Amino acid sequence: MADFSPDELLELFQRAQAQFTDRVDAVAPDQWEDEALPGWTVADLVAHLVSEALWVPPLLAGEPAAEGRFPEGTSDLLGDDPFTGWETAADNALSAFAEDDALIRTVRLSRGPTPATDYIEEMTADLVVHAWDLARATDGDTELDGELVTAALVFAERLPEDGVPGLFDPPLDVSLAAPPLVRLLARFGRKA
């Protein structure tokens, strides 16, 4: 099983964020209410990622995941300008993960205490898959960074079967010989 140093994990996370940011930047003004996933608009999807990013600093500071800390509504999460809302939350999350000992900490997720390395791996896989969701929903660039896809597949295969975070469907059957992006998407219930 491939192992990644804390510096490598941080770099992969930064690149996964940048890849998602590129696709948020490409959303046209009239696409925000389009459907991205069943029951989710493009705005809802980006707001979900904003919420995930907002949680990074408090969770890395040892605070428990508790409801009510951040707004839950899409328009509150995105603010006046969704791109700036995303960028700001993402930047603060990156700063928090870059703190000296951040990746040797334990975070208190709702499913229980979790090593920060598992947390950043999940967040990275999440960003990669949702970058594809966003691109597909907005006729954007569904070609993803191959190294990120390969790493996200490694991370995804470490996730417990029932521990996949929200907005994902049950895994689909896929050939081990399929390309990494097809396997990654299948792991999260998506057909390329």
Next chain:
Amino acid sequence: MSDALDIDEAVFDVVDRIPPGRVSSYGAVGRLIGIGPRRVARALSSGGGAVPWHRVVRADGSAADPVRVRQLELLAGEGVPIRNGRVDMSAVGWPD
């Protein structure tokens, strides 16, 4: 003067205040003037030559690819601590 040039000028004014040996991030500079990190990066890459553009890096202390080698050289020359290609932002981050 257009709004876009006003924003560029505001970025240059902030970056000009970063002292030698200190380093800020695109996001931190943006927060001081109410814009996002990418807008800061765009201002600096299009016309930041007259200000110390090299004192601005990503939030994780890493340098953007096109300028990475030169930027880290310039920062090392100012005594900025760099480890595994990343600036130690907790040591030299600006503003405090």
